[in-house]
Amino acid sequence: MVGRVTAWFDDAARDLPWRRTDCTPWGVLVSEVMLQQTPVVRVEPVWREWLRRWPTPSDLAAAPAAEVLRAWGRLGYPRRALRLHQCAGAIVERHDGAVPDDEAALRALPGIGEYTAAAVRAFAFGRRSVVVDTNVRRVLARTLAGTALAAPSPTAAERDLATAVVPDDDGAAARWAAASMELGALVCTARAPRCHACPVADLCAWRATGHPPDELAHRRRTQAWHGTDRQVRGRVMAALRVADEPVARALLADSGPDPAQVDRCLAGLIEDGLVEQDDAGCYRFPTP
């Protein structure tokens, strides 16, 4: 399983900038945070711009939060940008400006959770770690468990299974992490898997049983979007992004049909540290 997937990866891997040998650990960390719930094609141009402007953690730490939020653009979940900014500051303060390779130290950084810490350790430092993202979970669910999709949130049994599969050797483990993720992203996709191009199709439990559908499909609840606070918050952030100066409340009226909702979202954005009010009561990104 591991050998065949990594061999496949040697040939099929996408040439992504954060995979190049000249990419720094900081570049890898930035890519991982940007890739949290945002597809590769949308991340790549923003990542290039960020690494050009802020090639090191201390460069980003020194930038104003407003510039960071602006540069985040439409990647979504702008709290990630704020945390990445805080993460850069913490790397400067706690680690002398160098991205740590220790899993516990990584986990302690803002915006770095279990997945991202393991991914940075593997991809930036070539060290063994158990990297379990949505792709790996799906690949393991299908090949080994024989189910169409993994459970909504990772279970302990799933972690144990993922851990058991990871090779002992640092380099082999890091290659498996990248290869298993890539297999899920390019071949063992959620919607229309390309089993004909899969290096382990002949040993896939899900395929062997005729691709049974997801038993929990009918209970999976898709997140609403239209009319939600998330949509309104997004519109407010977009309005502030394009504005050159603080924006009056009246100009944010078309962020949502319900004024009370817009006010609630503004309060939430302020609470989250994404927005602040100036002396005139106009809204803007945080200033130093």
Place this chain on the structure above:
DNA sequence: AATCCGGGGAT
């Protein structure tokens, strides 16, 4: 364990 948190492209 459940919720909240963006946004866009594919189907």
Place this chain on the structure above:
DNA sequence: ATCCCAGGATT
């Protein structure tokens, strides 16, 4: 109109 995407923090 629905689904999916290299998740994390909070409760």
